[in-house]
């Protein structure tokens with residue numbers, strides 16, 4: 001039987017916490033629109049109480065998107081929840097994502113609270129957030145270094161208070177695939193009202209296991225995965241969306257026919273846009289979206305691929321939107337070629353706007369050999385602010 005895995009993208013919140021990755025409002029809106037085209041289910045657009053800029057960009061993203069649920073992070077305190085609700089007020093579908101830490105080091109050293117007080121704060125936060133929306137997510141920060149029975153107690157309370165999603169973050173990238181599997185399994189078996197909530201996972205990559213841990217959690221029964229484009233995020237980053245989605249697709253046989261609603265053909269464009277707007281380069285050998293991901297250098301491999309692609313390719317470049325046959329625009333491309341590409345990308349520009357853009361396009365083409373979709377998107381955003 002097939003099982004849908006909800007893709008919760010946090011590129012604009014946890015991803016933006018990558019050192020050097022901050023984005024302005026227009027850039028965030030451009031990425032949010034591309035995430036909608038990609039087909040993510042939930043977009044965490046920011047942390048409203050963190051800064052006025054964050055709050056404003058959540059509000060802007062909320063105004064322009066139709067399909068995905070827009071989420072704002074909020075600590076388990078009233079003023080954060082109110083800021084999140086305010087930022088999300090125009091969203092068609094909204095979620096407040098509230099969290100508090102549950103591990104001994106966080107509870108005792110960071111929060112200086114008793115375990116009972118943390119539990120109470122979590123329950124109060126969920127109840128308070130429910131005044132603003134029916135869709136509330138609760139996260140137990142540093143869950144993987146917390147006492148399992150205490151976690152179960154707090155999740156039971158959060159679900160009774162109205163949380164529709166409970167999230168089990170591996171905040172410091174500490175867990176292992178087998179251990180995380182066991183933890184998810186424990187929670188699924190021990191929390192009496194767990195069937196009333198979606199179980200979500202959120203993994204960091206400090207030991208390079210964020211994707212493996214997330215997939216292990218899916219096998220154990222988790223139904224939502226939190227991830228970022230290109231795996232950007234705090235320190236070593238978060239689980240990479242493109243790797244999770246393609247693993248579930250290519251190995252649906254192994255992952256018990258789990259599927260996502262991601263339009264995988266939009267993966268490459270999304271990856272390039274995020275890289276361009278954050279300034280964080282994608283390493284050449286990065287799985288799925290790196291420059292070398294589909295390159296075959298060794299003669300024996302090239303020979304095999306020419307005879308039969310599946311000898312060395314487990315997925316097609318076109319599956320992730322790398323169209324090997326597509327004409328790349330360059331300095332010899334004409335106005336007509338540009339116009340056609342803009343139409344394919346879904347832009348409805350006036351004749352004057354295209355004329356203007358063509359001038360900028362030629363200037364860029366003089367500096368850069370090949371102009372990709374995300375270069376065009378960045379030009380449009382720069383000139384007309386209408387992505």
Ligand code: KIV
Pocket residue numbers: 014073099139140141142167169170171172202204
């Ligand atoms: O890593 C983490 O614990 C988080 C939570 C706030 C969800 O990002």
Ligand code: ZN
Pocket residue numbers: 014169171202204
């Ligand atoms: Zn995180």
